[in-house]
Amino acid sequence: MANEFTVTPWEVKGKVDYMRLAREFGVQLITENEINTLRELTGEVHYLIRRGFFYAHRDLQSILNRQRSGLRWALYNGRGPSADLHIGHLVPWMLSKWFVDKFNVDYFFELTDDEKFLVKEGYTLEQTNKYAYENALDLIALGFTPDKLHIIIDSEDIKYLYKIAVRVGKKLTLSTVKHTFGFTDSTNVGAAFFPTLEISVAFLPTELYGEQVPVLIPTAIDQDPYFRLARDIADELGYPKPSTIYSKFIPGLTGEDKMSASNPDSAIYVTDSEKDVRRKIMNALTGGQPTAELQRKYGGDPDNCVVYKYHLLFQDSDEKVKKIYEDCRAGKLLCGECKAMLFERIREFMKEHNERRERAKDVIEQYRISVKFR
């Protein structure tokens, strides 16, 4: 059963068939139709969408329609904070940055320190709360301004969410959350309640602005169960249905379908030294031939190469990516050179990121939702 895989908000196992996953979740694929509308509205389309990393959605068109009509909408996503943020985690937030810049929308970001504590053994709430602050620095480092990015730390900003969560909670039976998230009677009641909070942020802009403000949620496809439920109950609660745009997972450098915390060499952490980054990239699995001679003769297979996938995620120049692809296939580019190019790009990205991250420490409070909404 080589094609079996599991995708839940807590686990990705096996070789993921993204098309089948989209079908099973009942989400739409992003087509030329959505891409054309985006291009029409903004003049360009972010490479993470064009290159198919963000590949599926729920009701994206209705957000684009609002944009065309000059109606308000907001952006929302978040993170279960942890110590081991890797650069793959930054990728969806890069798309958020593009949305904020292009559409001048407010961006609500939820750091679920409560959830991380509830679902992980061995963490204290103080620890996950500390990670929330650390991860917030990485988010801010991507260049958001405090007038647009509103950070919610669940354990501290619960007052913004709880009234909504209670209404959401009344609509969801234990049976529903058990079936949707795979909970059992052994699940703790905090973890069982948590989905109401992830759903509540989708309805928060409507409460804060006192008008119907739907959200667009750029996130990895494993988060779909939350927003499927959110869409199911939105009408009854008098809130607009959230729209979503879903990415694939960031592949592990050593070949896993998703970077994994249990194999430190599968991912590049934002805290890795240059030396570590170089080693990890140099050891990455490629689609290259076993020897340089064979590579020159037959060319490589970029479509099945983790290094090429990383080029797709971190090189914004289409020309450069195209050249890498073609040179690889033609045998003109050897894996060592290709990895060195990727290392150079990642090194530069991380250097800039860490400088900005350092500066974010002085301004983090300005981004808190509590300083902006009563």
Added chain:
Amino acid sequence: MANEFTVTPWEVKGKVDYMRLAREFGVQLITENEINTLRELTGEVHYLIRRGFFYAHRDLQSILNRQRSGLRWALYNGRGPSADLHIGHLVPWMLSKWFVDKFNVDYFFELTDDEKFLVKEGYTLEQTNKYAYENALDLIALGFTPDKLHIIIDSEDIKYLYKIAVRVGKKLTLSTVKHTFGFTDSTNVGAAFFPTLEISVAFLPTELYGEQVPVLIPTAIDQDPYFRLARDIADELGYPKPSTIYSKFIPGLTGEDKMSASNPDSAIYVTDSEKDVRRKIMNALTGGQPTAELQRKYGGDPDNCVVYKYHLLFQDSDEKVKKIYEDCRAGKLLCGECKAMLFERIREFMKEHNERRERAKDVIEQYRISVKFR
């Protein structure tokens, strides 16, 4: 099966056997031992304890020991707010007042507008929140000062409870809350999570004061499941175990074991007119003989008389109560006269209550926990 009865936090059915209930819940009866310690510490014992209305407890002695050693403890109880507050609801708060006055302790009071909304069909959260404010006025009217009484309205003051609730929630599986509260898979996930909040207030003083501050909880015995759980998990969470002191239920005037909202004549509401109060009392079930003549000849049965039970709850003079009891048994007091005496007492009580309640409207904000703790 005349002796069958059900007692849960949401339902009291049948003829309650309080001794059996105490045994089944595994709580201790209040004995001369506890009463003597109270008398020794305060010089007197409140009639609600002496007369056996508060009749059971968990670990009351440990609070009394702290008091003797000059160590801090706090008082805690609360209410699921509703429109139909009846005077029976005020009785446990009268005992709270006595504890606050005698021991100069802080009193935390939780208005669970979230729970009421979650477990009742047909209520909006705005409604239960409005009732929370209304019920707070009745509490304040009993004479508490704002330096001692700290009112928590769940939906608004959730930030004081949520971090504790998350820790509590991690310790309670769905299986545990299902078995303890009779929840099923059809229960909504908000209602299933709510017990963590009622439990959390028991641990709040320890967080607020930064030292181990156990609470004493005066409440009706149907709330025991919450505090049994609280005691089970307190150690693991590093909190002191709460102690409790449990009352029987206020009997309905028309003979039910607990005043019931579904029979308006079974209870005297704080909003009832004098005329209504008189009618309800005059129609109350008594332990009297069918005729005045028989009453004079054989005497009445105060031990099985709702009117006498109300005298026990609302007359603070022991002498008066004793005289009523003896005169009734001796046939010297007829039911009509006895009811008139009760009406006079309740009328006076309600008049004073409603005057104080009116004045409370101007000062309610001073009692909010949020104005006193950061």
